[in-house]
Amino acid sequence: MTVAIIRFGGSNCDRDAERALAHLEIDAEIVWHEDGLPEDTTGIMLPGGFSYGDYLRAGAMAARSPIMAEVREAAADGVPVLGVCNGAQIGCESGLTEGAFTTNESARFQCEHVYLRVERADTPWTAAYEEGEVIEIPIAHGEGRYEIRDERLTELEDENRILFRYCDETGETGPEVNPNGSKHNVAGVLGDHEGVAVLMPHPERATVPDVGPTAGQGVLRGFERAVELE
Template sequence: MGTVTVAIVRFGGSNCDRDAERALEHLEIDAEIVWHEDGLPDGTTGIMLPGGFSYGDYLRAGAMAAQSPIMDEVREAAGEGVPILGVCNGAQVGCESGLTEGAFTTNESARFQCEPVYLRVERADTPWTERYEEGDVIEVPIAHGEGRYEITDERLEELEDDGRILFRYCTEDGELTDEANPNGSKHNVAGVLGDRETVAVLMPHPERVTLPDIGNTDGQGVLEGFERADA
């Protein structure tokens, strides 16, 4: 413990960066907020793209932040196996920058939604989900207007066959129903892996269910992925 330094990349309009820092600190994972224009610090052994509304969601959520030069460094780090987690706006930035496939776009409801949801763990053999069993159901909040996972049917099938779907929206009992799908995501997809299992993005906020004071700590296992991937 304590050997990992996670760079939490702050863009103009990021607003979950401090939550992420507190959550990681609680887990005794060393973390540092990094302004995107300053680039990644030397010795970065993990990267978190936090939630928020970078650049006011202009054009598309995440589209502007994805063009920041720091994202070239992030992509390079991804290729070297550095663990990278994108949450909410960070997930949108991840898809816009090509770290992960698909797109997170306007909710089916066309509204901003802030509510707890249930997620089914689709794979428990990745750094982000080792704490769980496959099929486990965890409760994590969402807070987004553009979280509907969209991709071509053909490509989605290929991602499914490759085991690149990490979380799906489900009922409390783990069933994948339309009612349990808060935003109309294809096949209830809530989070996906990149080319490597060390890269993951998800729309729900694990950092908001990590501190015991909040009452629910279901998200801890996801953030602990930074240590597991580093080991």
């Protein structure tokens, strides 16, 4: 398989993603957004960074790049798509997933390790974990607070589309362990089908043993599992 890592002006985690996927022996290539998706694309990653300087809203301008129409079409055809941090913002802005990411409750950029509780373990992105398992993955964002109408969040929860929630190391959630003020401690959600997901924490920064914890490997392995399920 070949994962297309889409680079926009201002992306800065594309090489991290490429290195992490290479460590897992998953073929990946960085694709400039103006060049369109390669014909052999079997997975798509929207990496972190500050596309277009986060002008207007984080991810809003990149979401209107012509390549995102290709991404939506590929996602509808079953190609797995993962948006991370700025990629999650782009994913929401482009309609791949619901809700939006906005300014942290602290109004500050936050870069730290956090704990996540796995809300379901039957998706490609979470099959490496147990439901309720707690993993440690870093965050680095200024606009990571997940917002959505209360009634729609209830529907997403009823539809079992919440992937991860911020928690403490025992798995307990609440405002005191919510780094950015996200509603119901939401850190990651699914799109209309399980092959599309966005999350604010950085699994690619928790994959290569030389640079720290490796709990993020399971998320990136989702590209392989999603293809196997096709």
